[in-house]
Amino acid sequence: MGKSLENMEEKRIDFLKERAREFFEEAKELFNKKRYNLSAFNLEQAIQLFLKYLNWQKIWRLAKNSLFVRVDPRFGQSLSIQENFKVLSRK
Numbered sequence: 234m235g236k237s238l239e240n241m242e243e244k245r246i247d248f249l250k251e252r253a254r255e256f257f258e259e260a261k262e263l264f265n266k267k268r269y270n271l272s273a274f275n276l277e278q279a280i281q282l283f284l285k286y287l288n289w290q291k292i293w294r295l296a297k298n299s300l301f302v303r304v305d306p307r308f309g310q311s312l313s314i315q316e317n318f319k320v321l322s323r324k
Contacts (some may be wrong), residue, residue: 246289253282 260275 240292245292246286249282249286249289253279253286256282 251317256275256279260272263269263272263275
């Protein structure tokens, strides 16, 4: 896998973490202003984004460090998990 692809994917994953942090900071500010409903909403968004970040980080680590193989019945080719994701996203 090329370094540019790795960097691009890591930036996409880090984007989720940064958005989670922004929502969390906003939730703290709103809580201090006693705007509890909006604070709870922002906290919920922060948690959801952070969980997505953790999930994608784990998936990416598996994809980067392991070779999951699928045999294409038409050609008998072995495909890595990244190639499978590309195939699945076309459908």
